[in-house]
Amino acid sequence: MAVISRSGGMMSTICYQLTQAGRGQSTCVGVGGDAVIGLDIPAAARLAQADEQTKSIFVFGEVGTSQEERLAAMVRGGEVTKPVYAYIAGATAPAGRRYSHAGASSEGDSGGAQAKRDVLAAAGITVLDRYVEARDI
Numbered sequence: 001m002a003v004i005s006r007s008g009g010m011m012s013t014i015c016y017q018l019t020q021a022g023r024g025q026s027t028c029v030g031v032g033g034d035a036v037i038g039l040d041i042p043a044a045a046r047l048a049q050a051d052e053q054t055k056s057i058f059v060f061g062e063v064g065t066s067q068e069e070r071l072a073a074m075v076r077g078g079e080v081t082k083p084v085y086a087y088i089a090g091a092t093a094p095a096g097r098r099y100s101h102a103g104a105s106s107e108g109d110s111g112g113a114q115a116k117r118d119v120l121a122a123a124g125i126t127v128l129d130r131y132v133e134a135r136d137i
Contacts, residue, residue: 001018001023001024001025001026001055001057002025002029002045002047002048002056003015003025003028004041004045005029005031005060006030006031006032006060006061006067007030007033007060007089010060010089011029011030017132018135023135026053031067033062040065040067040070041059041061042070042071042074045057046079046080048082049079054082055083056082056084057082057083057085058085058087059071059084059085059087061088061089062088062089062090062113063088063089063116064111068116068119072119072120072122072123072125073123075125076124083137084124084126086125086127087127088113088116088127090113091114
């Protein structure tokens with residue numbers, strides 16, 4: 001499983017929990033939550049899709065930016081065909097405020113946790129209610 005996370009700390013936590021549950025990771029990518037980053041979730045998903053050792057992809061997303069929505073478009077368009085699972089942090093983050101990372105904020109429904117969950121689910125991505133559920137996929 002490839003783990004792609006907008007939070008480096010959460011990526012470490014999730015990978016530790018997966019390892020403790022007997023699940024390995026083919027790769028782990030912390031894309032970061034800042035407004036300007038090098039590698040984003042869609043680019044990391046392309047790498048995971050191309051990796052023969054990766055059988056599935058887990059994304060730890062959060063409010064703000066359009067990275068998760070662009071991943072959903074890639075799944076809908078058939079660019080990513082491996083099973084994708086996602087958790088979106090920030091369900092209680094007030095719109096218009098920064099949440100945790102510099103790039104994490106939402107305006108109205110745009111970039112909000114529920115809007116992201118809806119877009120991901122509509123693309124066929126399994127959206128988890130709790131990130132710890134990644135141990136069971």
